[in-house]
Amino acid sequence: MIYQGDSIQVQFVEDGIAELQFNAAGSVNKFDQKTLGEFSDALTALADTKDLKGLIVTSSKSTFIVGADITEFQTLFADLAQTKTWVAKASRVFDQLEDLPVPTVGAVTGFALGGGCEALLACDYRVADTTATIGLPEVKLGLIPGFGGTMRLPRIIGPDNALEWITTGKNNSAASAQRDGLIDAVVAPEKLRDAALSMVRSALNGDLNWQAKRAPKLEPLKANDTELTMTLVTAKAMIAAKAGKHYPAPHAAVKAIENGARSGREEALNAENEAFVGLTQTDACQAQVGIFMADQLVKGKAKKAAKTATKDIKTAAVLGAGIMGGGIAYQSAYKGVPVVMKDINQDALDLGMKEAGKLLEKAVQRGKMDTKKMAKVLSSITPTLLDDAVKGVDIVVEAVVENPDVKGKVLADVESRVSDDAILVSNTSTISIDRLAKNLKDPSRFCGMHFFNPVHKMPLVEVIRGEKTSDETVAAVVAYASRMGKTAIVVNDCPGFLVNRVLFPYLAGFAGLIDEGVDFAGIDKVMERQFGWPMGPAYLTDVVGIDTADHCTKVMADGFPTRMPRDENNAIAKLAAADRYGQKNGKGFYEYGVDKKGRPQKQKDEAVYKMLNITGTEKSAEEIIARCMVPMVNECVRCLEEGIVSSAAEADIAMLYGIGFPPFRGGPFRYLETVGLNKFIEMADRYADLGEIYQVTDGLREMAKSGKSYFAQS
Structure with a gap:
């Protein structure tokens, strides 16, 4: 030797x-x-x-x-x-x-x-x-x-x-x-x-x-x-x-x-x-190293959950063959968990299978799989109109229309058809899990499983724990999400959960600027080029769907009436009322079409400027960033203080993977600490008169006063 x-x-x-x-x-x-x-x-x-x-x-x-x-x-x-x-x-x-x-x-x-x-x-x-x-x-x-x-x-x-x-x-x-x-x-x-x-x-x-x-x-x-x-x-x-x-x-x-x-x-x-x-x-290095550490923390929790899970999910069912349901079914099958895709409409099932086929064909073209595996994945998706086809599956993912009454009836019905140890989850983006759980005889086997669109690309899944959700259910769902190739963040139930809850104060800050006559395209330019978002708030809202965003503002207003009150006269509500739903119907803040080469493009529409009374009010880039970002960071802090999310690291990963928070900034909490807690409070206090979303918590003030770090708690 x-x-x-x-x-x-x-x-x-x-x-x-x-x-x-x-x-x-x-x-x-x-x-x-x-x-x-x-x-x-x-x-x-x-x-x-x-x-x-x-x-x-x-x-x-x-x-x-x-x-x-x-x-x-x-x-x-x-x-x-x-x-x-x-x-x-x-x-x-x-x-x-x-x-x-x-x-x-x-x-x-x-x-x-x-x-x-x-x-x-x-x-x-x-x-x-x-x-x-x-x-x-x-x-x-x-x-x-x-x-x-x-x-x-x-x-x-x-x-x-x-x-x-x-x-x-x-x-x-x-x-x-x-x-x-x-x-x-x-x-x-x-x-x-x-x-x-x-x-x-x-x-x-x-x-x-x-x-x-x-x-x-x-x-x-x-x-x-x-x-x-x-x-x-x-x-x-x-x-x-x-x-x-x-x-x-x-x-x-x-x-x-x-x-x-x-x-x-x-x-x-x-x-x-x-x-x-x-x-x-550099701040970028500290942020990106911080992302790695946070990702390791999240993956470590997922591995621990998988080891403790008592329910092994071998088969799944998805209720609803729409964009989300079809995407979830595809992802489950692609990662080796056979799935029943149930809908009440044959056309929806045909569309769901067609979309799955397109995704698989692209994977074959890119050399990620061969035709043999493609056929195997397709054959492991069973489209059906039959209610009893879900019998015997280990987990059912409800992905029907975002309506609490409809979801409640669907969940109650499926509970009566599956085995006593089958897990039920709802792919809801805003509706309270505790509210939906009231429709079930055994809410311990129920939780939220919020996927992001498009499912095959977006890495995040929010696993939402209800008041009566068992630890065993959470562990099994986290393990299933991991098997699907997703990063699961466990959060507690509240309106909007984590990602949407902190997104809407950001959009409210954006809407406030428009109310003052600021050009939304200029806001997008600042938030994309200077702050680093992949999409500015106007473009993001168009992609999410203005009708969807408008619906969510109602849910958030019900949950947080003083901090997130609904404004029927703000930009999002006005566009929704005018049937401008964003990319889905080709017109939102922007108009959407294709150029001469068939490539997607967006352009300004003067009708929107008149509708929203955009007068061209000038604001500095510094103010635009503060007006949009202070509400988001404040809401993240509230979510941590209320125990909606367990750590600053998990909140950062959720925002990075859920809505594309700029990686070089590391997430809302890393951004907060890079700015400096005291400087952030000074920035927020300048706009405190604009509403509760700009008012920092006593907990944040105490953290700043004592010189503590949110990451020391992770």
């Missing part, structure tokens, strides 16, 4: 050839600070081993290395001096691997991401099995590769390919990585280790020139000035168009590569270190 650590072992496997194997105690290998220390010690031991002739780097697990331990980032990045020391020291560990005086081969199975990919880059050769997925996803955390990725990758696969890998953060299959030149060979999983050993032997007998393979990584980038300039200019233009000003990481990646291109390894690594450290101090 050359070296033995808790996560790494090194030993000879044949004459002169050693194996450095990652074998962490947990489920995956990752580069936490301890493992990096062991990696350095193991490489030092190898460098001191006189009879060493070659090395293979492997994993004992089904995955190579998933990257750095992101859970350490918030602590590491809190101190700038500490961050500089850490990244400089950690990145040089990979130089130790690259500097071993023998040929080295990395053997990758499963995921080799971030630091895992960078460990491969430090090897002379790389062999992957067919399960391998390789990438540098650091930009998704507001960072760039920090262990030599921006320095080595361009020298291995060329600057153009490297820039695409690094600035997009995309994962790459073994075959794709081989085409780009990163992977030297792809083999079947059972042949991986032998292939790595064979490659070392070939280097030792002279068939492979490993010194020549290594040399370019130690030298300036081999690209002429014109080629490099064109590559960098193209990359900068693409990043400016796609990432914009809100995401500094891809811009910094280009700069790091540019600054290190004409230098050897050490200076190029210094350029990377400098860029990496700068990014760690």
Whole structure:
């Protein structure tokens, strides 16, 4: 044994050839600070081993290395001096691997991401099995590769390919990585280790020139000035168009590569270190790392629920074959849970199956499935008009019209037809679960399961616990949502639940600006380009459906009459009354059609400006943002204080995944803390006379006064 650590072992496997194997105690290998220390010690031991002739780097697990331990980032990045020391020291560990005086081969199975990919880059050769997925996803955390990725990758696969890998953060299959030149060979999983050993032997007998393979990584980038300039200019233009000003990481990646291109390894690594450290101090990085941590918290809760669930959901039924019902049925079948799709109208069933077929055809066209699986998924959706077809299913998802009386009757009827242990859920967006539960004999088996449209794309599901919902029911529904590929957030019952409850104060703030004559298109422009929403509030309302939004304002007014009173004269109510329902009928705040090439487009309609009396009142971008965002953040705080949602982290994830809150801002609570609690209160207090939605809670004032963080409670 050359070296033995808790996560790494090194030993000879044949004459002169050693194996450095990652074998962490947990489920995956990752580069936490301890493992990096062991990696350095193991490489030092190898460098001191006189009879060493070659090395293979492997994993004992089904995955190579998933990257750095992101859970350490918030602590590491809190101190700038500490961050500089850490990244400089950690990145040089990979130089130790690259500097071993023998040929080295990395053997990758499963995921080799971030630091895992960078460990491969430090090897002379790389062999992957067919399960391998390789990438540098650091930009998704507001960072760039920090262990030599921006320095080595361009020298291995060329600057153009490297820039695409690094600035997009995309994962790459073994075959794709081989085409780009990163992977030297792809083999079947059972042949991986032998292939790595064979490659070392070939280097030792002279068939492979490993010194020549290594040399370019130690030298300036081999690209002429014109080629490099064109590559960098193209990359900068693409990043400016796609990432914009809100995401500094891809811009910094280009700069790091540019600054290190004409230098050897050490200076190029210094350029990377400098860029990496700068990014760690940005709001975007802190927000995106915070998202990762929050997502891990939510997924951890879902896994725990799945383990504790006593009801195994093997079959499902969906009542209602409309847009939502059909989408839910498709998603359940696609993820392997056969489903009965029940409706009272044959045309609706035909439409539901047609839509499922379209989605599956697209999946086949994109290479995500073959026709055999497509047929299997379609055959696992059973469309029916028969009431008793739901007998024997484990869960029934009610997705009929958003009317409490209709839903109540449907739920009561289906309860009489299913087994005593079947779970009932309602896909309602606003109606109280406790109100609907009054129609049932056993409300303990009932809860809300609020999907977002379109179901196959939107990752969030709100699982709404009613007053009498059992823990077993919640656990089973969360497990089912997870199996469907969704992120489940458990919330307690209230009007609008979490996402819609906090969305409508935001829309109320927007409507208040319109009442003052501000151009809604200008508001959209500010909220999209400056705040970062994918859609401004006017466009969002059109997409949701103005009739739907108007209906929801009535529900919210019933629940919160003083804070969210219904205004029959506001913009949304007026447009709904004029049958302008948004995209669904081609006219809302905007008019919708197609351009000459058949692409969807929206345009202003002067009739709307007259109807809403848009006078062109000017407001600063700062005021527009405050008028829209203060009500949303305030309502999020109220939901946390009232126990509607368990933590700030879960609230942030719900808003990110439910309505596209800008990721670089991290969610409402992360945005609140980035602004600063005291500054936010000052901002809100300037508009307190506009109504209760602008008035901060006593709890928020106390948090600010005591200097506490909402994330310390997560």
